[in-house]
Amino acid sequence: MPKRIALIAHDEKKDDLIQFARDYQSTLSRFDLIATGTTGKLINERTELEVTRMQSGPLGGDQQIGAEVAHDRLDGIIFLRDPLTAQPHEPDVSALLRVCDVHDIPISTNLATAIMVVTYLEADFD
Numbered sequence: 001m002p003k004r005i006a007l008i009a010h011d012e013k014k015d016d017l018i019q020f021a022r023d024y025q026s027t028l029s030r031f032d033l034i035a036t037g038t039t040g041k042l043i044n045e046r047t048e049l050e051v052t053r054m055q056s057g058p059l060g061g062d063q064q065i066g067a068e069v070a071h072d073r074l075d076g077i078i079f080l081r082d083p084l085t086a087q088p089h090e091p092d093v094s095a096l097l098r099v100c101d102v103h104d105i106p107i108s109t110n111l112a113t114a115i116m117v118v119t120y121l122e123a124d125f126d
């Protein structure tokens with residue numbers, strides 16, 4: 001069964017995430033992918049990858065992904081956060097980071113660790 005990863009990016013980081021998804025397309029294609037709404041739409045449109053879309057982040061998408069973590073249905077999250085812009089749903093963002101810590105699920109919040117997480121999860125295939 002493929003591992004499952006969530007992809008999320010705040011608006012200022014969406015271009016970076018799309019570029020990452022293109023650069024690591026062959027790796028990411030080995031995973032089952034989910035994403036928040038707008039991020040998922042862009043990945044579906046601009047890469048060869050297929051992701052299952054949740055709600056947009058501000059409308060509850062981060063919480064939906066947090067629920068996947070709580071149900072032990074996610075192996076990792078790439079979440080390129082914008083550290084320079086206040087988000088209306090900041091409590092949801094913090095809750096997602098927290099639930100990942102509770103369940104010991106790797107979550108990367110910048111490109112450097114995004115590469116580490118997907119490389120690690122890929123290497124861990126049995």
Ligand SMILES: O=C(CO)COP(=O)(O)O
Nearest residue numbers: 036037038039056057058
């Ligand atoms: O806001 C987000 C994460 O907190 C991302 O949501 P979208 O992918 O819908 O823009």
